[in-house]
Amino acid sequence: xxxxxxxxxxxxxxxxxxxxxxxxxxxxxxxxxxxxxxxxxxxxxxxxxxxxxxxxxxxxxxxxxxxxxxxxxxxxxxxxxxxxxxxxxxxxxxxxxxxxxxxxxxxxxxxxxxxxxxxxxxxxxxxxxxxxxxxxxxxxxxxxxxxxxxxxxxxxxxxxxxxxxxxxxxxxxxxxxxxxxxxxxxxxxxxxxxxxxxxxxxxxxxxxxxxxxxxxxxxxxxxxxxxxxxxxxxxxxxxxxxxxxxxxxxxxxxxxxxxxxxxxxxxxxxxxxxxxxxxxxxxxxxxxxxxxxxxxxxxxxxxxxxxxxxxxxxxxxxxxxxxxxxxxxxxxxxxxxxxxxxxxxxxxxxxxxxxxxxxxxxxxxxxxxxxxxxxxxxxxxxxxxxxxxxxxxxxxxxxxxxx
Amino acid sequence: xxxxxxxxxxxxxxxxxxxxxxxxxxxxxxxxxxxxxxxxxxxxxxxxxxxxxxxxxxxxxxxxxxxxxxxxxxxxxxxxxxxxxxxxxxxxxxxxxxxxxxxxxxxxxxxxxxxxxxxxxxxxxxxxxxxxxxxxxxxxxxxxxxxxxxxxxxxxxxxxxxxxxxxxxxxxxxxxxxxxxxxxxxxxxxxxxxxxxxxxxxxxxxxxxxxxxxxxxxxxxxxxxxxxxxxxxxxxxxxxxxxxxxxxxxxxxxxxxxxxxxxxxxxxxxxxxxxxxxxxxxxxxxxxxxxxxxxxxxxxxxxxxxxxxxxxxxxxxxxxxxxxxxxxxxxxxxxxxxxxxxxxxxxxxxxxxxxxxxxxxxxxxxxxxxxxxxxxxxxxxxxxxxxxxxxxxxxxxxxxxxxxxxxxxxxxxxxxxxxxxxxxxxxxxxxxxxxxxxxxxxxxxxxxxxxxxxxxxxxxxxxxxxxxxxxxxxxxxxxxxxxxxxxxxxxxxxxxxxxxxxxxxxx
Numbered sequence: 067x068x069x070x071x072x073x074x075x076x077x078x079x080x081x082x083x084x085x086x087x088x089x090x091x092x093x094x095x096x097x098x099x100x101x102x103x104x105x106x107x108x109x110x111x112x113x114x115x116x117x118x119x120x121x122x123x124x125x126x127x128x129x130x131x132x133x134x135x136x137x138x139x140x141x142x143x144x145x146x147x148x149x150x151x152x153x154x155x156x157x158x159x160x161x162x163x164x165x166x167x168x169x170x171x172x173x174x175x176x177x178x179x180x181x182x183x184x185x186x187x188x189x190x191x192x193x194x195x196x197x198x199x200x201x202x203x204x205x206x207x208x209x210x211x212x213x214x215x216x217x218x219x220x221x222x223x224x225x226x227x228x229x230x231x232x233x234x235x236x237x238x239x240x241x242x243x244x245x246x247x248x249x250x251x252x253x254x255x256x257x258x259x260x261x262x263x264x265x266x267x268x269x270x271x272x273x274x275x276x277x278x279x280x281x282x283x284x285x286x287x288x289x290x291x292x293x294x295x296x297x298x299x300x301x302x303x304x305x306x307x308x309x310x311x312x313x314x315x316x317x318x319x320x321x322x323x324x325x326x327x328x329x330x331x332x333x334x335x336x337x338x339x340x341x342x343x344x345x346x347x348x349x350x351x352x353x354x355x356x357x358x359x360x361x362x363x364x365x366x367x368x369x370x371x372x373x374x375x376x377x378x379x380x381x382x383x384x385x386x387x388x389x390x391x392x393x394x395x396x397x398x399x400x401x402x403x404x405x406x407x408x409x410x411x412x413x414x415x416x417x418x419x420x421x422x423x424x425x426x427x428x429x430x431x432x433x434x435x436x437x438x439x440x441x442x443x444x445x446x447x448x449x450x451x452x453x454x455x456x457x458x459x460x461x462x463x464x465x466x467x468x469x
Numbered sequence: 470x471x472x473x474x475x476x477x478x479x480x481x482x483x484x485x486x487x488x489x490x491x492x493x494x495x496x497x498x499x500x501x502x503x504x505x506x507x508x509x510x511x512x513x514x515x516x517x518x519x520x521x522x523x524x525x526x527x528x529x530x531x532x533x534x535x536x537x538x539x540x541x542x543x544x545x546x547x548x549x550x551x552x553x554x555x556x557x558x559x560x561x562x563x564x565x566x567x568x569x570x571x572x573x574x575x576x577x578x579x580x581x582x583x584x585x586x587x588x589x590x591x592x593x594x595x596x597x598x599x600x601x602x603x604x605x606x607x608x609x610x611x612x613x614x615x616x617x618x619x620x621x622x623x624x625x626x627x628x629x630x631x632x633x634x635x636x637x638x639x640x641x642x643x644x645x646x647x648x649x650x651x652x653x654x655x656x657x658x659x660x661x662x663x664x665x666x667x668x669x670x671x672x673x674x675x676x677x678x679x680x681x682x683x684x685x686x687x688x689x690x691x692x693x694x695x696x697x698x699x700x701x702x703x704x705x706x707x708x709x710x711x712x713x714x715x716x717x718x719x720x721x722x723x724x725x726x727x728x729x730x731x732x733x734x735x736x737x738x739x740x741x742x743x744x745x746x747x748x749x750x751x752x753x754x755x756x757x758x759x760x761x762x763x764x765x766x767x768x769x770x771x772x773x774x775x776x777x778x779x780x781x782x783x784x785x786x787x788x789x790x791x792x793x794x795x796x797x798x799x800x801x802x803x804x805x806x807x808x809x810x811x812x813x814x815x816x817x818x819x820x821x822x823x824x825x826x827x828x829x830x831x832x833x834x835x836x837x838x839x840x841x842x843x844x845x846x847x848x849x850x851x852x853x854x855x856x857x858x859x860x861x862x863x864x865x866x867x868x869x870x871x872x873x874x875x876x877x878x879x880x881x882x883x884x885x886x887x888x889x890x891x892x893x894x895x896x897x898x899x900x901x902x903x904x905x906x907x908x909x910x911x912x913x914x915x916x917x918x919x920x921x922x923x924x925x926x927x928x929x930x931x932x933x934x935x936x937x938x939x940x941x942x943x944x945x946x947x948x949x950x951x952x953x954x955x956x957x958x959x960x961x962x963x964x965x966x967x968x969x970x971x972x973x974x975x976x
Contacts, residue, residue, distance in 0.1 A: 278850065278851065336847055337843075337848060338839040338847075339846060341832065341839060341848060342839070344832075345825050348825035348826070348828055349824065349825040352821075352822055352825055353825070355781075355783060355814070355816060355823070356804070356837035357781070357803075358836075359805065415825065
């Protein structure tokens with residue numbers, strides 16, 4: 067490596083050790099929403115007299131929100147890249163309809179239908195991404211058009227009718243559970259085991275990254291906080307998997323979600339593609355002048371979104387066991403809200419996968435909790451809207467304060 | 470007989486770390502055209518911003534006496550109320566609105582918020598006739614050329630009952646005949662008793678219309694020339710503009726010039742939006758290993774456009790010409806190809822084009838060469854940190870850690886981050902566009918030292934700068950550029966600011 071010689075040497079200034087309180091205050095933005103999720107869960111657990119955390123309800127919570135979370139992952143990338151995708155709700159409906167037509171009317175096997183639907187979703191995203199990336203047409207407009215087009219096509223495909231039911235093995239995509247490998251008794255041993263493995267893996271990864279950061283002297287997280295945080299996360303995971311184990315075990319969609327969340331967290335944190343998406347959203351001109359193919363990256367981001375929307379469409383259809391013309395209506399709003407509640411920035415370049423997931427859970431727990439309490443859909447909408455606004459105000463406030 | 474409309478006395482304006490104006494005094498007589506001359510960054514625009522209230526009273530030292538009274542403007546609105554109107558280089562017109570709407574924007578003829586359109590249109594028509602425009606007052610601004618837009622700006626000034634008109638490089642973007650029209654208009658205003666302050670680089674224009682010339686250099690008024698009492702030669706003005714002494718602000722380097730590295734021949738570029746406008750004409754350029762080559766020229770002469778068109782066709786269309794690196798023709802048609810072939814371009818505007826401000830030093834450093842810190846698309850955190858740390862130390866970026874966001878850094882440190890980014894692509898030839906703009910003197914010296922070091926390592930360096938002393942101080946050879954073409958080249962030994970300036974102004 068060639069480079070200029072140092073003119074004078076100035077090492078990094080030693081950073082003062084921070085107390086846990088001061089550290090939290092500095093990282094309020096990072097942990098604020100997670101904290102909010104915990105508070106909301108405790109609140110509804112209390113208000114619903116323990117119904118919220120009942121194994122059957124917890125299982126439902128995951129099933130109900132899986133498709134929102136899966137789309138929130140794709141939407142996070144779209145929003146980080148500085149765009150928006152309004153068409154995902156219609157794509158969910160369209161893919162559900164397509165799957166229904168193929169399986170119910172044409173009797174095609176699910177093993178063939180699933181990959182075809184994912185490919186169609188990819189192509190839908192690619193088609194929209196093409197205009198956005200290469201023709202510089204604002205994504206808001208292209209995907210607004212897509213929203214109308216695919217809603218219309220959903221109606222056309224289904225001829226205004228609901229189509230179902232689906233073959234049993236297709237329904238497993240959504241309503242299936244991981245079978246207990248160690249005797250079918252309750253609690254489900256496999257579920258607990260997988261929970262323990264996941265918790266251990268998370269703690270080990272955190273410990274490794276901390277030790278690396280320590281080597282560079284750039285870690286400012288107090289040790290006590292590190293221990294407490296990881297102990298809490300691990301305990302929460304094991305506790306939830308235990309609760310699920312006492313019902314029917316781990317839902318298949320939970321595994322799908324976990325795999326997707328891990329894969330996309332890795333993509334955004336550790337790969338060149340992820341890094342480039344952040345740079346693209348942060349400053350497109352600078353990214354382009356740094357040799358990044360910004361057009362192709364935008365294109366792929368939308369294609370990926372289309373594919374994840376298709377997966378969400380399949381899971382949603384499988385859960386309802388029927389494809390309806392109204393399937394997926396207004397999902398895009400929940401997905402986009404989840405991403406912004408999770409701390410992504412409207413102007414692009416900022417946001418985390420885990421934030422979007424937490425944001426989706428905040429919406430999901432509130433939906434679920436308020437339904438249990440019997441609050442009408444009218445007030446639910448009002449409260450959700452206010453939570454979205456509050457989350458973004460909180461974000462902006464924190465950002466201004468740190469300047 | 471003296472009838473002074475404006476006197477600015479002992480104006481001193483300081484920005485953090487920089488003294489932009491020190492003890493500047495000028496006097497403008499009623500009904501005269503007063504020209505302000507000086508290099509880019511000499512302080513002309515700052516002086517006019519002080520006058521017009523952009524920098525409000527209290528943010529500078531000194532007095533402004535206008536129409537016999539000491540005035541204290543708190544903002545542009547105050548100075549406009551007194552009839553001081555400034556027309557900036559970048560026109561402040563809304564292209565989507567009509568001429569009439571633009572002229573009365575923010576100053577509408579209205580009763581209780583309801584606009585009196587017949588009155589607006591008839592007044593506009595009258596104003597347009599005064600400035601010699603025959604367009605209808607309902608024509609959209611976007612349909613007018615730059616020259617006519619300039620006239621609309623002047624009509625707008627007239628609508629505000631202007632007494633003192635300030636024009637900041639009004640003819641910079643104009644064709645010859647449009648410029649003539651504009652200057653004629655100024656002479657006509659003069660006959661009507663309206664005073665003007667004209668900021669211009671074009672000495673032929675100044676000597677044609679100006680009654681008095683004030684030359685500003687390094688934030689000081691170095692000369693006031695009365696055009697009626699003495700014969701003013703362009704040489705006299707240039708001498709005032711560039712000054713005599715060249716200070717020792719540049720680190721010494723003994724050039725060790727090797728074989729040709731980069732050769733650009735017959736480079737032609739057309740404007741990205743209008744295909745018939747040629748922006749770059751027949752440029753031929755050579756840079757050898759170990760050589761620092763400068764491109765001198767005024768703002769708008771096409772230097773940045775040339776560099777960006779060369780770097781992955783990032784500017785313009787219908788680009789033609791050949792690029793050779795180390796004797797071999799190379800493809801630089803995309804940024805990634807240009808980078809792969811050993812070219813790097815450090816942009817003029819580091820915040821807009823060079824950095825992702827919301828990201829850390831680390832992430833900005835590796836952005837142009839992520840392959841260098843990753844295997845099969847997975848970034849090696851440890852290696853990335855090591856490299857970012859290495860550059861931080863090597864370039865002396867003053868910050869506790871590479872995890873600092875670049876938006877929190879000073880201009881000099883930001884510039885070093887951009888340099889780090891491009892050095893990490895291991896280029897053979899670096900193009901540095903205004904590498905020291907907006908950074909303090911100490912950091913400038915460090916940047917010059919880095920440039921010297923790069924040349925000593927056998928790289929070719931092209932420096933684009935509006936500061937001529939800088940080019941003279943660090944370059945081995947200087948190309949002089951104007952209106953998209955190279956006027957010629959000067960070896961450092963024979964170059965001087967006077968020579969460069971006279972090449973430009975007599976072109």
